[in-house]
Amino acid sequence: MVRDGDVVALEGFTHLIPFAAGHEIIRQGRRNLSLIRMTPDLIYDQLIGAGCASKLTFSWGGNPGVGSLHRLRDAVEQGWPQPLLVEEHAHAGMAAAYAAGAAHLPFGILRGYLGTDLPKYNSNIKFIDCPFTGERLAAVPAIRPDVTVVHAQKADRRGNVLMWGVVGIQKEAVLAARRSIVTVEEIVDRLDAPPNAVVLPSWVVGAVAEVRGGAFPSYAQGYYPRNNAFYKQWDSISRERESFQSWIERHVLGTSDFDGFKQSLLEAATHA
């Protein structure tokens, strides 16, 4: 469902990051994607390093608690493997832009971007005046991805999706998108969602696929914890182009699915 040149958002704020789906995009060799994500994280480091992306819209691009995303930096600083156009925001602005997208408004407003240089480098940050008080507020255009991909804990057989814990911007990202794909930890007979839970009804979801462990090395609350050790290892894997390339070729391009990927990682660890 992802095509070359698409505007694509893979969301999940530290939690439920759709790594399995991201790997599939790499395996399919997609090119010239305009990637959107508040916190690019390792999955976008991999997509960028693998040459899938020509643009990145984001608001915080690091390896959380560890340091830099080296492939992102290499693309920005050296243009490798290809130049990467950057549209840079703050979290508050991107959250408002996704919310506007979900609401099909053309823009979102916030009391934001005050005292920061970001508007100097991002022409998509404008300012408008309140028609009642005259206060100047920031405005950002709605985010409307061609495709949004998220990972969630459960879906039922009808395709209704339930997620819980840190739910981030996932609901908005799905509702803002023209098409959407949701991978889930498990498909169950009944969701048994608690009242007011975050549920995406089947009719707003394009496709649902069961991919157990599909958020590794991020986490799925109630299923498995964040693999902090992998996040730390990524720093050395990704630091050099060569080590990154051999990793992605062996573990992602050299495997046929996410189970294969994890099996391959396990074998590498065992033989290390």
Add this chain to the structure above:
Amino acid sequence: MVRDGDVVALEGFTHLIPFAAGHEIIRQGRRNLSLIRMTPDLIYDQLIGAGCASKLTFSWGGNPGVGSLHRLRDAVEQGWPQPLLVEEHAHAGMAAAYAAGAAHLPFGILRGYLGTDLPKYNSNIKFIDCPFTGERLAAVPAIRPDVTVVHAQKADRRGNVLMWGVVGIQKEAVLAARRSIVTVEEIVDRLDAPPNAVVLPSWVVGAVAEVRGGAFPSYAQGYYPRNNAFYKQWDSISRERESFQSWIERHVLGTSDFDGFKQSLLEAATHA
């Protein structure tokens, strides 16, 4: 905590309507309140009929499923017991205005009020142009009550509040207000809130009081159903000024609290 002349919002969209707190405002004889509420319902019919209000901001003023709010109509049509200034919206606009209030933005935007006469009669509905697309959108000023009162299912001993079911605009109304009062069905040792439940942390709530059954004749999901029969009876109680006055004097002004009110209703029903 409610003073004469205050801007007051009692919220609860068909569910968890804070009747007990509303009766207390009537008993205290508050005057010149600017009342805000999306759906005035019986509680505002009572407040208006009792002479507490000089202004009403609302978006749907009826007895749901039954018909008119006769005291509201009498105030608007005949100025009894005093003239009532009306600021009239649509639900979508009021929801956006409360959300703006909760976000401390001066206004909210929506693709709304298109094709309706409402803006001709409400100068608080304006239109602004999207700085990106030029699309004309409606703007409404934020709602910022002096006091918001809501009813919820549970609070814990620290004052954290949990509500579930139809949660309407209650969270926004509390977060938009300068002061807030929450009545609850019960105070418990532990909330045991499900993930992502609607919880108001104690430090955003001004005061919490346990009033079991405090939403009667509306309902509290998990505690008691809506008393539809009372809603239907209200039509005849409220239809004439005399029947309304004798009801409010006997059952509200003539009782000292909500338990007394309910006891008084029960006695009337038994002796009828």
Add this chain to the structure above:
Amino acid sequence: MPENGYTADEMMTVAAARMIRNGAVCFVGIGLPSAAANLARLTHAPDTILIYESGTIGTKPSVLPLSIGDGELAETADAVVSLPEIFAYWLQGGRIDLGFLGAAQIDRFANINTTVIGDYYKPSTRLPGAGGAPEIAASSKEVLITLRHNKRAFVNKLDFVTSGGHMEGGDSREKMRLPGKGPTAVITDLGILTPDPVTRELTLTSVHPGISVQKAVEATAWPLKVAPQLHTTEPPTETELAVLRDLYARTARAHAGDA
């Protein structure tokens, strides 16, 4: 009651229910629209998604709600969201196939009034007001309206336009940039009116069994246009009537309450 054993209100509700295609996402107002939508769900359209403005999405009540936010709507919903969310992400979000409204007054272009009869500041009758209707009428991909047919309701000029239909006819709705395509049918206790494809004026296209054209024309304050190919509505089937009556009976029992 017509001799064949159903009331005019039953015919209206059945005719309205039939307009709902299975699987449609319906944003439903309380009263007649709610009855028709639930009848559809219980008969030919079991996969219809019902949304009430209380934030209950995909709700499956066993009885008709008295209010827009009855407890059973929440208990049987796929999701229950806040009011800012239901209006912003779901209705304004363009996700509603069919908005279903009642009205106190309607004009020839299917604009409706639920606000005041008479002058706004000195009304002879103060009605409940807008609620969710203006944005349901504007943003739903398609709108159905159902109300009883008489001259007090089918007026020449609305005292107040609460919710826009086809505005002044022709392409005036598009010019005002209302997102959805507006009312596609008005279902009354006498027949069915649909907008002319060009002028957008409501035209009588079907009369219910036993109803004369003349009766519909006389119940309309403007000179009602009548389609050259006038249909007669199929009378309610036994199943439709049985399901509807059963629904009302269950509802009456449930709403007797305990006061």
Add this chain to the structure above:
Amino acid sequence: MPENGYTADEMMTVAAARMIRNGAVCFVGIGLPSAAANLARLTHAPDTILIYESGTIGTKPSVLPLSIGDGELAETADAVVSLPEIFAYWLQGGRIDLGFLGAAQIDRFANINTTVIGDYYKPSTRLPGAGGAPEIAASSKEVLITLRHNKRAFVNKLDFVTSGGHMEGGDSREKMRLPGKGPTAVITDLGILTPDPVTRELTLTSVHPGISVQKAVEATAWPLKVAPQLHTTEPPTETELAVLRDLYARTARAHAGDA
């Protein structure tokens, strides 16, 4: 390591933690701010409300989170909300007493850079960027900043202003209408800097035990102002050190993971 048995980082974290008054609502960045805020919660300020930008409100983690949205933050929170909500209703809503930030670069008016070193389009180092920081810095009633003290960090001119402090000093922050009152202290591994009440220029008001004024001055790329009444920071107490080390030890064990 200083001879009295604690590291400069430990002194910095303890000094930062002490700035948090019990009961304050703190919006906390990851890294040193998170360590300091949790140390405060585990020592003198047990009723501190910790909020992380992942939407976790009133969270009480037993170990330091590696990311801003670790599972334990959600499990131990009073409420977990979406990102639009945490930024709109909670941060912009004016409910945060204390924003607590780290930085890569800081200038004399406590403006900070976490975006790029060098030219924006040809950076020598591309840093992670803004995240929640610009609005934390703007909207919190008060801001604390903590970072290590050296000339690469304490620069004469920022390569990029990611988050506004006191802007160009004086009343320039108020004039730009940033809602909160801005940074009230910068806590480093050498001492504590606070803005001058009038000029808003950061002034060294306390040095940590064993640190000379000269060392702090030399670690600052601008001519650092020193308060006439210079304090010496109280060294970490045994309790503070024990709690902090225990926290780090628990954290290290927890983050070893299973890869």
